Amino acid sequence: MINFFQKLGHKTLSRFASLGRSTSMLFGALVNMPNIRKGTPLLIRQLYMIGHQSLLIIMVSGLFIGMVLALQGYTVLVGYGAEDSLGPLVALSLLRELGPVVTALLFAGRAGSALTAEIGLMKATEQLSSLEMMAIDPLKRVIAPRFWAGFISMPLLALIFSAVAILGAHLVGVDWLGVDSGSFWSIMQAQVSFEKDILNGIIKSFVFALVVTWIALYKGYDCIPTSEGISKATTETVVHSSLAVLGFDFLLTAVMFSG
Amino acid sequence: MNTRKIEILVGLFVALGVLAFAVLALKVANSGISGSGETYTLNAKFENIGSLKARAPIKVGGVVIGRVEGISIHPQEFVPVVNMTIDANYECQFSDTTSVSILTSGILGEQYLGISPVIASESARQSCFGYEVAHDDASDELEDLFGVESKALRNGDLITDTKSALVLEELIGQFLFNQGSE
Numbered sequence: 001m002i003n004f005f006q007k008l009g010h011k012t013l014s015r016f017a018s019l020g021r022s023t024s025m026l027f028g029a030l031v032n033m034p035n036i037r038k039g040t041p042l043l044i045r046q047l048y049m050i051g052h053q054s055l056l057i058i059m060v061s062g063l064f065i066g067m068v069l070a071l072q073g074y075t076v077l078v079g080y081g082a083e084d085s086l087g088p089l090v091a092l093s094l095l096r097e098l099g100p101v102v103t104a105l106l107f108a109g110r111a112g113s114a115l116t117a118e119i120g121l122m123k124a125t126e127q128l129s130s131l132e133m134m135a136i137d138p139l140k141r142v143i144a145p146r147f148w149a150g151f152i153s154m155p156l157l158a159l160i161f162s163a164v165a166i167l168g169a170h171l172v173g174v175d176w177l178g179v180d181s182g183s184f185w186s187i188m189q190a191q192v193s194f195e196k197d198i199l200n201g202i203i204k205s206f207v208f209a210l211v212v213t214w215i216a217l218y219k220g221y222d223c224i225p226t227s228e229g230i231s232k233a234t235t236e237t238v239v240h241s242s243l244a245v246l247g248f249d250f251l252l253t254a255v256m257f258s259g
Numbered sequence: 260m261n262t263r264k265i266e267i268l269v270g271l272f273v274a275l276g277v278l279a280f281a282v283l284a285l286k287v288a289n290s291g292i293s294g295s296g297e298t299y300t301l302n303a304k305f306e307n308i309g310s311l312k313a314r315a316p317i318k319v320g321g322v323v324i325g326r327v328e329g330i331s332i333h334p335q336e337f338v339p340v341v342n343m344t345i346d347a348n349y350e351c352q353f354s355d356t357t358s359v360s361i362l363t364s365g366i367l368g369e370q371y372l373g374i375s376p377v378i379a380s381e382s383a384r385q386s387c388f389g390y391e392v393a394h395d396d397a398s399d400e401l402e403d404l405f406g407v408e409s410k411a412l413r414n415g416d417l418i419t420d421t422k423s424a425l426v427l428e429e430l431i432g433q434f435l436f437n438q439g440s441e
Contacts, residue, residue: 156276163279
């Protein structure tokens with residue numbers, strides 16, 4: 001019995017400790033910004049690895065999700081003779097929910113896991129310690145550019161996702177199923193508001209970017225430096241960041257769209 | 260891969276992102292009255308607003324000239340007060356005898372506000388804009404006839420001539436009542 005409480009207390013304390021470590025890592029990466037001249041090439045390299053290389057999967061998934069939404073929406077709406085409302089249905093669900101959330105989930109799988117594995121391996125092969133030996137702060141040199149690259153890339157990817165998905169919905173809805181193109185766009189424009197829908201979607205994806213990149217970097221930075229530890233950390237990155245994204249999505253939706 | 264190529268590809272990525280933002284902002288969202296352009300505010304008291312919502316369009320003869328900003332309850336009279344934002348081009352154009360009614364687009368459609376405008380007289384318009392008004396005989400005669408001078412609606416005014424939304428239960432109740440009295 002005592003043993004159980006001891007374990008419970010130990011677990012709780014180590015949870016708080018890891019939360020504290022992750023916060024201090026994030027703080028260290030944000031405050032010790034590398035200077036502009038030296039940091040920019042590092043940032044651009046990471047933007048390429050994290051952002052540009054995720055483009056293909058984001059665009060292809062966006063296209064297919066848009067097409068599926070249009071197909072499913074059409075079958076329901078046509079029963080009410082309201083197939084003209086396909087545009088706002090697709091646009092609102094994409095801009096408010098699916099765009100930021102699906103992008104964040106894909107991003108966690110595509111880029112987050114890669115970040116964790118890369119940093120974990122750096123730790124296992126003692127590259128991070130060697131940097132410290134050379135008086136280079138790994139937070140500054142390794143973590144900060146990756147964090148900023150993730151933070152910048154994900155909202156851009158979410159915007160691209162939504163735009164491509166709406167084009168995919170247009171492809172299926174208008175060109176295949178025969179919804180009128182004019183009413184598709186005009187009813188969409190009448191229903192979608194720039195501040196309420198698009199800007200709130202962008203705010204959401206910034207929050208998700210922060211959460212996913214932070215979790216991925218921390219799991220890599222804090223992993224047990226063995227091959228087993230890295231594999232465990234990579235799995236944890238995907239699981240924890242997906243759950244965190246869905247949880248935060250509920251909170252943000254409740255704040256933004258319930259009123 | 261050399262740095263130059265990476266820079267170009269990252270530039271491409273960022274440009275795509277900006278392009279997507281532009282498409283969403285210009286093609287998908289409304290670039291209409293809410294948010295852009297000058298507006299002014301009018302209020303109207305209703306008996307019953309049915310299912311009118313904030314952001315519902317305000318139309319004159321089917322053309323959207325504004326949106327419902329908010330709906331609240333009058334603190335003393337306990338009737339709904341609808342707060343409207345209307346394109347500033349129409350400030351001081353409508354007379355205060357203008358009526359507003361809550362209408363429904365289509366059978367299952369959203370409810371919207373329809374304004375049946377009464378065009379303000381020239382003198383009322385000028386006094387609304389803050390000019391000195393020269394009283395001519397015609398307007399004085401009208402004033403004598405109706406007792407009050409009609410004013411043009413400006414920012415913050417209250418429209419009194421309103422028609423509430425049709426509520427199905429009330430209509431049926433009225434119908435039954437009329438049937439019974441015959």
